[in-house]
Amino acid sequence: xxxxxxxxxxxxxxxxxxxxxxxxxxxxxxxxxxxxxxxxxxxxxxxxxxxxxxxxxxxxxxxxxxxxxxxxxxxxxxxxxxxxxxxxxxxxxxxxxxxxxxxxxxxxxxxxxxxxxxxxxxxxxxxxxxxxxxxxxxxxxxxxxxxxxxxxxxxxxxxxxxxxxxxxxxxxxxxxxxxxxxxxxxxxxxxxxxxxxxxxxxxxxxxxxxxxxxxxxxxxxxxxxxxxxxxxxxxxxxxxxxxxxxxxxxxxxxxxxxxxxxxxxxxxxxxxxxxxxxxxxxxxxxxxxxxxxxxxxxxxxxxxxxxxxxxxxxxxxxxxxxxxxxxxxxxxxxxxxxxxxxxxxxxxxxxxxxxxxxxxxxxxxxxxx
Numbered sequence: 001x002x003x004x005x006x007x008x009x010x011x012x013x014x015x016x017x018x019x020x021x022x023x024x025x026x027x028x029x030x031x032x033x034x035x036x037x038x039x040x041x042x043x044x045x046x047x048x049x050x051x052x053x054x055x056x057x058x059x060x061x062x063x064x065x066x067x068x069x070x071x072x073x074x075x076x077x078x079x080x081x082x083x084x085x086x087x088x089x090x091x092x093x094x095x096x097x098x099x100x101x102x103x104x105x106x107x108x109x110x111x112x113x114x115x116x117x118x119x120x121x122x123x124x125x126x127x128x129x130x131x132x133x134x135x136x137x138x139x140x141x142x143x144x145x146x147x148x149x150x151x152x153x154x155x156x157x158x159x160x161x162x163x164x165x166x167x168x169x170x171x172x173x174x175x176x177x178x179x180x181x182x183x184x185x186x187x188x189x190x191x192x193x194x195x196x197x198x199x200x201x202x203x204x205x206x207x208x209x210x211x212x213x214x215x216x217x218x219x220x221x222x223x224x225x226x227x228x229x230x231x232x233x234x235x236x237x238x239x240x241x242x243x244x245x246x247x248x249x250x251x252x253x254x255x256x257x258x259x260x261x262x263x264x265x266x267x268x269x270x271x272x273x274x275x276x277x278x279x280x281x282x283x284x285x286x287x288x289x290x291x292x293x294x295x296x297x298x299x300x301x302x303x304x305x306x307x308x309x310x311x312x313x314x315x316x317x318x319x320x321x322x323x324x325x326x327x328x329x330x331x332x333x334x335x336x337x338x339x340x341x342x343x344x345x346x347x348x349x350x351x352x353x354x355x356x357x358x359x360x361x362x363x364x365x366x367x368x369x
Contacts, residue, residue: 047200049187049308054196056086059362062195063355076366077359084363089134091317092197092362093309094187096173096204097126097254097272124173124186125207126254126272129199131361132321139280139326140361143273143333146170147265147347150193153185168346169193179204179306195355197362201309207255209304214250216300217282221245222274226267228256250275263338265345273331280326287322294318332357 056075064071127144172189176182257264335353
């Protein structure tokens with residue numbers, strides 16, 4: 001009996017040991033997968049988007065001779081007597097808010113592609129560059145006015161390339177036979193506008209995603225920046241009001257603008273920047289360091305998004321940037337001036353100010369090393 005008891009206890013201990021060992025092995029495998037994904041993701045995010053031919057040397061050569069900027073060897077530049085080196089660890093992601101509705105439906109300068117046309121991508125009604133800097137652990141965001149006049153690649157409705165034309169940069173996304181191609185065209189146009197800066201990833205997000213994403217974080221509270229009164233959309237918001245946006249109200253807050261007010265897109269861009277800041281803060285509260293919660297938000301977004309960010313890239317971003325600092329002080333706008341064109345407003349970028357902004361955000365003083 002005693003021997004049977006000892007054998008039984010040994011079997012129990014052995015079974016318990018196997019269970020613990022199995023759990024440890026599972027944990028080790030999961031951790032190993034996470035490390036592999038993180039490593040692969042980190043490598044892929046330090047390469048420009050496919051088809052984007054650029055380098056730090058090319059950027060420096062493009063900037064040289066402008067705004068008091070001089071080019072040096074190895075991609076270095078000098079500005080105001082200070083030598084700068086490219087921040088090779090900076091990750092740049094282009095985020096596009098895609099509008100496929102007509103001008104009559106949303107009150108913006110949208111267009112509908114002709115039936116049977118290859119150009120069906122819709123406009124990039126919102127354009128933001130996200131800059132993730134591991135050196136100071138910050139996220140900086142550059143808002144690009146959708147009416148910025150820039151070189152745009154144009155194709156006719158049969159898909160024949162017609163060349164580069166100066167158009168509103170938001171129109172670039174409309175040219176292409178599928179959403180991925182349209183997004184890649186937009187990446188090239190923005191990179192070209194920014195003197196060939198490397199863009200490492202893109203996310204083209206349907207504006208239809210806003211209500212669901214907004215409500216997933218429990219709503220976003222803002223102080224209304226300008227009157228938004230559209231009874232047909234049940235919008236009655238007044239400048240200075242503090243409101244928690246829910247559902248469709250969040251959508252219309254970042255979409256609507258008064259066509260009768262000159263330069264109304266600049267006011268809307270300020271609202272978009274404000275909403276982005278408040279949403280990011282609210283999302284961070286909800287996630288609270290939980291990678292799984294962040295992944296759930298990403299999965300929710302996927303059905304509305306075309307992106308070249310894969311699981312490994314996203315794993316890397318979440319694990320590396322969860323604690324990065326981001327607030328209103330890290331929001332920038334490309335400087336310029338709005339004028340009235342023949343039909344629509346046109347935004348002309350201040351080239352010298354843009355060049356200095358590029359050096360400030362994409363470079364670092366050599367003395368900081």
